[in-house]
Amino acid sequence: MFANFxxxxxxxxxxxxxxxxxxxxxxxxxxxxxxxxIFGTLIALMRLSGLKLLGRIAGLYVDLMRSLPLVLVIFxxxxxxxxxxxxxxxxxxxxxxxxxxxxxxxxxxxxAAYFSEIMRAxxxxxxxxxxxxxxxxxxxYGQTMRYVVLPQAFRNMLPVLLTQxxxxxxxxxxxxxxxxxxxxxxASKVAQRDGRLVEMYLFAAAVYFAISCAASFGVRxxxxxxxxxx
Amino acid sequence: xKYFRMMGLALAAAFCAGQANAxxxxxxxxxIKETGAITLGHRDSSIPFSxxxxxxKPIGFAMDICYKIVDAVKKELKxxxxxxxxxxxxxxTRIPLLANGTIDLECGSTTNNAERQKQISFTNTHFLTASRxxxxxxxxxxxxxxxxxxxxxxTSGTTNIKQLTEANAARNLGxxxxxxxxxxxxxxxxxxxxAVAFVMDDILLASLVAGSKEPDAYVISKDAFSKPEPYGIMxxxxxxxxxxxxxxxxxALYQSGEGQKLYDKWFMQKIPPKGLNLNAxxxxxxxxxxxxxxxxxxxxxxxxx
Amino acid sequence: MNYHWNWRIFWEPAPSGTxxxxxxxxxxxxxxxxxAICAWVIALVFGSVVGVLRTLPSKTAFxxxxxxxxxxxxxxxxxQLFLWFFVLPEILPASWGLWLKQMSNAPFYTAAxxxxxxxxxxxxxxxxxxIGSLPRGQMLAATALGLTTAQAYRYVLLPMAFRIILxxxxxxxxxxxxxxxxxxxxxxxxxxxxxxxxxxxxxQVFEAFTAxxxxxxxxxxxxxxxxxxxxxxxxxxxYISGK
Numbered sequence: 001m002f003a004n005f006x007x008x009x010x011x012x013x014x015x016x017x018x019x020x021x022x023x024x025x026x027x028x029x030x031x032x033x034x035x036x037x038i039f040g041t042l043i044a045l046m047r048l049s050g051l052k053l054l055g056r057i058a059g060l061y062v063d064l065m066r067s068l069p070l071v072l073v074i075f076x077x078x079x080x081x082x083x084x085x086x087x088x089x090x091x092x093x094x095x096x097x098x099x100x101x102x103x104x105x106x107x108x109x110x111x112a113a114y115f116s117e118i119m120r121a122x123x124x125x126x127x128x129x130x131x132x133x134x135x136x137x138x139x140x141y142g143q144t145m146r147y148v149v150l151p152q153a154f155r156n157m158l159p160v161l162l163t164q165x166x167x168x169x170x171x172x173x174x175x176x177x178x179x180x181x182x183x184x185x186x187a188s189k190v191a192q193r194d195g196r197l198v199e200m201y202l203f204a205a206a207v208y209f210a211i212s213c214a215a216s217f218g219v220r221x222x223x224x225x226x227x228x229x230x
Numbered sequence: 231x232k233y234f235r236m237m238g239l240a241l242a243a244a245f246c247a248g249q250a251n252a253x254x255x256x257x258x259x260x261x262i263k264e265t266g267a268i269t270l271g272h273r274d275s276s277i278p279f280s281x282x283x284x285x286x287k288p289i290g291f292a293m294d295i296c297y298k299i300v301d302a303v304k305k306e307l308k309x310x311x312x313x314x315x316x317x318x319x320x321x322x323t324r325i326p327l328l329a330n331g332t333i334d335l336e337c338g339s340t341t342n343n344a345e346r347q348k349q350i351s352f353t354n355t356h357f358l359t360a361s362r363x364x365x366x367x368x369x370x371x372x373x374x375x376x377x378x379x380x381x382x383x384x385t386s387g388t389t390n391i392k393q394l395t396e397a398n399a400a401r402n403l404g405x406x407x408x409x410x411x412x413x414x415x416x417x418x419x420x421x422x423x424x425a426v427a428f429v430m431d432d433i434l435l436a437s438l439v440a441g442s443k444e445p446d447a448y449v450i451s452k453d454a455f456s457k458p459e460p461y462g463i464m465x466x467x468x469x470x471x472x473x474x475x476x477x478x479x480x481x482a483l484y485q486s487g488e489g490q491k492l493y494d495k496w497f498m499q500k501i502p503p504k505g506l507n508l509n510a511x512x513x514x515x516x517x518x519x520x521x522x523x524x525x526x527x528x529x530x531x532x533x534x535x
Numbered sequence: 536m537n538y539h540w541n542w543r544i545f546w547e548p549a550p551s552g553t554x555x556x557x558x559x560x561x562x563x564x565x566x567x568x569x570x571a572i573c574a575w576v577i578a579l580v581f582g583s584v585v586g587v588l589r590t591l592p593s594k595t596a597f598x599x600x601x602x603x604x605x606x607x608x609x610x611x612x613x614x615q616l617f618l619w620f621f622v623l624p625e626i627l628p629a630s631w632g633l634w635l636k637q638m639s640n641a642p643f644y645t646a647a648x649x650x651x652x653x654x655x656x657x658x659x660x661x662x663x664x665x666i667g668s669l670p671r672g673q674m675l676a677a678t679a680l681g682l683t684t685a686q687a688y689r690y691v692l693l694p695m696a697f698r699i700i701l702x703x704x705x706x707x708x709x710x711x712x713x714x715x716x717x718x719x720x721x722x723x724x725x726x727x728x729x730x731x732x733x734x735x736x737x738x739q740v741f742e743a744f745t746a747x748x749x750x751x752x753x754x755x756x757x758x759x760x761x762x763x764x765x766x767x768x769x770x771x772x773x774y775i776s777g778k
Contacts, residue, residue, distance in 0.1 A: 016286070067709070067755040069716035072727050072747055078323075079740050082330040096269060096332050098317070170611035177720060179274070179320050179411060184614060189274070192414040195421060195443060198625045205614045212609035322735045349539065349738045381637065387735040395550050406639060408722045409732070422625070424636045 006196055010203045013190040021186030022207075024100065028182065029169045032107035036168070037161065039108060040115025045145065047120060058116070065113035070174055077106035078178055099180045103172075111168055118160050122153035159223040166215050170208065183207070255307075257469040258334050262303060267313040270296050271324055271333035275414040277437035278496040279357070279461070280338040284503040288316055291496040292463060295356055295483065296337035299463070302479030320412050322387030325349055328464055335465055335476070339434060341389045342462035344527045351473055352462030354480040354523035357433065358515050358532055361390045361455035364420065364435040364448050365427040374453045375401070383408040383416045383425035393455040394429045413438060420448075429455065433510065440506045457529040458515065477525065484520040493520075544739045545746065556733050557746075563729030564750050570646050570725060571712040577651025578711065582658025587688060589663045600659065607656035612717050616649045620721040646718035654711050661703050665696035698769055705762040712754060726750060 010017075046058035065073070081102045097105075126149055134144040154161075173184040181189070184204055191200035255263055262268050272288035273280040279292040297314075304312040317333050324336045328350055342352040363382070365371045371380075374397065384391035386409040398405045408425055410416035417438045419425040428435070432450060439448045465476055483489050490512070495501075497510045512520075515532045524531065545557040553559065589600035607615070620642070624632035635641065669692060677687035697704075716727040724732060730747035734740045 020286075064752075067713075067752050068748060069713040069727060069751065071716040071719065072730070072744065072751065075727070075731065076744055076748075079326045079330055079744075082332060086331075098332075173611040173613045174717065176613060177411075178323060179318065181318075184611070188415075192275075192412075192418050195418065197418070197422070197621045201614070201617050201622050205610055205618055208611055208614055209606075209609045213605065216605075216609065322731070325738055326734070326740050346738075381639075386732070392550050392736060399550075399553070409724070409728075411720075422636065423633060 007199055009190065009194050009196045009199055013186075013200075016190065017183065017186050020181060021183035024181060025169070025172050025183040028100070028103055028107065028172050028175075029165065031104055032111055032172075033165045033168055035104070035108035036111030036115045037119075039112035040117075041119045041150065043112060043116035044120040044123060047116070048123060062113045062116055065110055070110060070171055071177055073110050074103070074106050074174060074177060077109065078102050081105050099175075099178070103175050103180060107168065107172065111164070114164055115161065118157050118164060119153060122157035122160075123149055125156060126152050155226065158226065159219050162219045162222070163216070166212055166219070169215070170212060173208070256471055258466060258472040259303070259307060259475070261331075262312070262334065263307050263309070266309065266311070267315055268300055268303060268335070269315040269317050269333045270300075271317050271319040271327060271336040271338070273338040274318060274320070274412050275438075276339040276434055277441065278501050278508060279434075288318075289502065290337075291492060292337040292339065292356065292461075294492050294495075295480065296335055296463060298483050298488075299335065299353075299476050299479045302482075303475055306475050320387065321385050322411075324387070324464065328466060334472075335463055337463055339431065339461055340464055341431070342460045342525065342527045343389060347467075347527055349467065350464050351467045351469070352460075352464055352525050352527070353473070353476045354484065354525050355460035355462050355519055355532070356480070356484075357461040358458040358513065358519070358529075359431040359433045359461065360458045361393050361429060362432040362435060362451045362453065363427040363429045363455075364417075364439060364450050366420065366423075366447055367449050368447070369426045371427060372451070372453075374451070374455070375403070377403055377405050377427055379404045379406075380426045381406045381408055381424065382427045382429060383410050383419045384429040385410050385413055385416050388430070389459070390429045390431065390455065397455055417442070427451075431459075431461075433508075436510065437506075437508060440508060441504055458532070459529045460519075460527070460532060462525055477523075481523040484523045489520045540742070541737075541739050542742060544733075544737050544742050547737070549733070550736055556737065556743075559729050559733055560726065560743075560746055560750065563724060563726035563747075564754075566643075566723070567712065567715050567725040567727075568754070570643060570650070570715045570718065570723065571708075573647035574650040574654060574715070575708055575711050577648060578654035578658050578707070581652065581655035583662050583693075585655065585659035586662025586666065587693070589659065590666045591684070600663075604656045604659050607653050612650065612653050612714055613720060615653055616645065616717060616721050619649045620645045642718060642721050642723035645721055646715065646723045650711060650714050650718070653714070654707060657707055657710075658704070661700045661707065662696060664703075665700035666692055668699060669695055695771070698766075698771060701762065701766050701769075705759065708762070709755060709758060712758070713751075 043058045043061060046054045047062075049055065081097050085097060130148055130152065131144050134148045139147070172182055175182050176185050176188065179185065187200045187204040191197045270293070272290075272293060275281050276290070276292075278290050280288060280290040283289050300312060300314055317327070319327055319333065319336060319338070324333075324338065324340060325346070327333050328336055339357070340346075340352075342355060346352075363371075363374075363377075371377060382394065382405045384394050384407065391407065391409060394405070394407060397403065398407065408419065410419060413430060413434060416425075416428045416430070420428045421442065430438075432454075435450050439445050439450065442448065463476070463480070465472060483492075493512055493516075497508050497512070500507050519532055526532075545560075546555050548554065549556050549559045553562070585600045585603050588596040589604070591597065610618075624635040626632075627635065638644070673691055673695070674687060677691045682690065715723070715725050718725060719728040719731065726747055730743045733743040733746075737743070
C-alpha cells in the first residue's frame, strides 16, 4: 500500500516548509494572539463598563464576529483592509497591505471577539470585594483594572486563553483559501508541484497534531499547577 | 459606507482641483513617486507567462514585459532607483487586489475582455490563446459533448470557468464543475482522475502537460470553447497618465525586435525549472499584433495581415 | 475609491444559467444547511457514544475515548478534510479509490463526514461534562434499583445530561454551520463558495460578501431562537436547567 510513496519529498522540502511556512504560521499565531488579547480585553471592559452605548457596540461586535465563518471574515478583510487603511490615514488611495498584514488584521479582529468573552468571564469571576477594596483604597478605575482585577482575571483564565490560542494556531491554516503561504499552504504547494499529495498532507497533519498535542499537554500541566483554591 | 461616500466625494473634489495643473502627477504614478516602489502581481503556475522557479522566484514572459514597463516608469518619473515589490495573486484575487491598490500591475495570463474592462484596464496584448481542455488519452474524450455528465475542473476566477459554466447550461451537458484554486491544483485533479478534463487556455495546458510526469498520457482537445482571445497586463482603470506610460513601453517593446526576442526566449527555447522547450512558434496573428500593438478586447480584431 | 457599487447585481442573471445571482446565493444557503444538518447528526451520534465511553468505569473505554477526542481535536479541520478527500482515495486499493474520486457529490459526503467527525470530538467533551455534572447519587440509585449500566445511562443519566448541555450544544451546532464554509477548499460550493463565485463572475466583491454575511446572521438568529424554544419545550420543571 505504501510501496510507491516517496517520503523523500518531505526531506527535500523541509527547509521551505519550516523556514517559510511554519515561521509564517507561528508568527501569525503569536502576534494575533497578543493583539487579539489586548483588543479583546478592551472589548470586555467596554461591555462591563456600565455605559450602555459602549456595551451595545461591544456586544454587537462580538455577536457579529461569532456568527460569521472565519473563511468569510478572511475574505472580507483581505479585500477590505486597504480601504480601511485609506479611510484611517485619510490617504488618497487604498493603502497597500501584504498578505501577512491582512491576515494579521483579520485574525486579531476575529479572535478578539473570543478572547473578549473569555476575559469577560474572568473579570466577572473576580469576587466583588476586590474592586470595592481597591476603590476604598482610593485607586482610580484605570488603576483598579491595571493592578488588581486584570492580573487576577488573566491568571485565572490563562488555561482557557492558551487553549483558545491553540485553536487560533489551527485556524491559521484557513489562509489557504487565499493561497497565502502558511505551513499548510507551503505543504500544498510542494504537493501540487511534485504530485505528492499523500506524503505532504500526512506530514502536515502529523506536524499540526504533534504541536497541538504538545501544547494542550503543556496547558493541562499548567492548569494543574496554578489551580487556585478560593 | 457613508464614510466611503464622503471620501469618494472629497477625492473627486481633490482630483478636479489637481487636474488644473497638467504637470502634477496623479494616480499610480503619484503613488510610485511618493513611495519609491512599484508592486507587480505575479502567478504561481502560469507557465511560461508568470510562474515560480525552483527558488520560488517569479519568472516568465509577462514578468519580463513588466520589468521593461518598470524601466519605462523609472525613466518617466526620473527616479534614481525604483523598488520592485512582488505580490503573488491567483485568478480570483487578481482583479480585487488591483482595484484595492495592493498591486499596480498584474503580470500574468489574464484574458482581456469587454466585461473586465468595466472594472480595470489592459495594456497592449501580449498573447492570443483559445480555451480548450486537456484530458487523459485513456478517457477517450474527443469533443465537448463527450464531457456530458462528467466531473470537469477549471480554475476559479477565469474566463475559462465562466465559458465552461455557460456552455454547460447552453448545451445541457450536466457537467459537474469543480473549481480549483490555481492551475497546478486543477491539473493535479486530472492527474489523479478526480476530474476527467481541465478547461484552460491552450498555451497554459500545453505547458502543464509538457512539464508533467507523463506528457504522452494527455491530449489537448481540438474543440475550443472560444475564439483565440487576447492576454493583457492589467492596470487600474481611470488612470490615463499611467496607462500612457505602460502602453508606450509595451508598444516600443513589441515594435522593436525585442518583443520577438522575448517571445523566442520563452516559447522556443529551454525554460526553467525543468529545461522544457515549448516549441510554439509565433502565430501570424501575434506577429501582426506585435507590429501593430492594440489593447482591444475583441478577438475578431486580431487577424493576420 | 476605485470601486463601482452595483446593488442591483443580485437581480442580474448568473452565467451558470440557473437564474439570478440571488438564486445562486440561495442555492449555496440550502447546501450549507444540508451539509450542516448531516454533519451535526453524525457529530451527535458519534459524540454521544464517545462521551459516554469516557465516563464508563472501564479503563479501555476511557483510553479509546481519550484517543478519539485527542485525534480529532489536535488537527485543524482543513487538514482533516484534506486527509479524507485527497489522501484516503490514494491509500485505498485502486478500484475503491477511483470509485470514491468519481462519486458524484463527493465533496458533500466528504464534508459532512469530515466536519461531523471533527465536531463529534467536541460533542463528546460536552457530553462527558454534562454526565459528569450530574449528582453521583443518580448512578448509585439507578444501580440500587437493579438497572444495568446501559439502562442507567439510557433512562436516568443521558436524558438529564442532554438537557443540561443543550446551551453549549447550540453553540456547537452554530460552529458546525460555520465550519461548512471550510469545505469550499474541497469543492463544496456552499454559501461562502457561492459568494466567492459571485464575486469572481460579477466583480462586485462587497455586495456579494455583504449578502453572505446577512444570510449567515439570519441562520444564526433562526437557530438560536429554535434552540431556545427546544430548551423550553424539554425542560424538566423544578430542575436547575428547567424553568
